[in-house]
Amino acid sequence: MSRQQVVLHEVSAGYANRAVLRRLTLEIPAFTTTAVVGPNGSGKSTLLGVLAGVIPVTGGAVTHRTDRRPAFVVQRSKAADTLPLTVREAVAMGRWGHLGWRRRPSRDDRAVVDRCMDRLGVAALARRQLGELSGGQRQRVLVAQGLAQEADLLLLDEPTTGMDATARRLIADVLAEVTAAGVTVVQATHDPDTAAAAGHVLLLRDGAVCDAGTPETVLGERPAERFPSLPRQA
Numbered sequence: 001m002s003r004q005q006v007v008l009h010e011v012s013a014g015y016a017n018r019a020v021l022r023r024l025t026l027e028i029p030a031f032t033t034t035a036v037v038g039p040n041g042s043g044k045s046t047l048l049g050v051l052a053g054v055i056p057v058t059g060g061a062v063t064h065r066t067d068r069r070p071a072f073v074v075q076r077s078k079a080a081d082t083l084p085l086t087v088r089e090a091v092a093m094g095r096w097g098h099l100g101w102r103r104r105p106s107r108d109d110r111a112v113v114d115r116c117m118d119r120l121g122v123a124a125l126a127r128r129q130l131g132e133l134s135g136g137q138r139q140r141v142l143v144a145q146g147l148a149q150e151a152d153l154l155l156l157d158e159p160t161t162g163m164d165a166t167a168r169r170l171i172a173d174v175l176a177e178v179t180a181a182g183v184t185v186v187q188a189t190h191d192p193d194t195a196a197a198a199g200h201v202l203l204l205r206d207g208a209v210c211d212a213g214t215p216e217t218v219l220g221e222r223p224a225e226r227f228p229s230l231p232r233q234a
């Protein structure tokens with residue numbers, strides 16, 4: 001178990017009147033990146049919600065390596081883009097779980113927020129309203145917020161959607177750094193290059209795992225050709 005961050009055993013989950021995940025058994029290896037791939041509607045976001053603990057399971061068991069709360073970066077389209085928040089306030093929300101009884105951010109909390117904004121290249125935008133940013137900038141702010149939680153499990157739902165190549169590389173570098181520092185990352189993605197760079201790949205279809213393993217075994221040597229459902233992003 002120590003090398004597994006999360007183990008799912010025959011897990012079923014979904015929404016009111018809609019079963020999505022069906023008796024899913026899988027392992028999320030610790031300290032590496034798992035890419036969750038599969039066609040639209042195959043259950044990637046639902047799986048992330050289960051791993052985050054925000055979607056209750058209707059059957060089976062989910063076992064986490066630690067009892068720390070995971071960080072969950074939701075798809076930008078599902079996040080409220082119009083909240084009246086500055087970039088700094090949005091990233092600082094990542095510290096809420098760490099605040100002491102006075103609920104006031106400490107110097108350390110503020111330093112973590114500064115570091116995460118810096119790492120995601122949004123420090124210069126700190127005072128801007130979220131609603132004024134481009135889609136790619138907002139997405140980077142959400143990743144910075146996830147990073148600021150300093151969780152040992154970082155869950156990201158299609159974090160690079162709508163990003164240009166430079167921003168995608170930045171996210172890939174940040175995720176490589178955090179896994180090297182002992183964090184486990186799980187990201188849903190439609191990008192074959194992102195999936196090919198992961199340590200582990202889970203391929204979902206119709207709410208079930210249809211393959212799992214290294215990128216080479218699951219995706220083959222030419223992921224974009226083998227998985228036309230994973231369109232190469234512009």
Ligand SMILES: Nc1ncnc2c1ncn2[C@@H]1O[C@H](COP(=O)(O)OP(=O)(O)OP(=O)(O)O)[C@@H](O)[C@H]1O
Nearest residue numbers: 015016018020038039040041042043044045046047
């Ligand atoms: N809040 C919800 N209520 C009811 N059904 C939902 C809800 N969210 C998702 N679904 C349904 O659950 C199924 C799985 O959706 P999910 O979002 O997990 O797929 P996905 O693999 O992440 O898809 P995509 O690649 O399009 O993001 C789909 O049929 C979807 O319509």
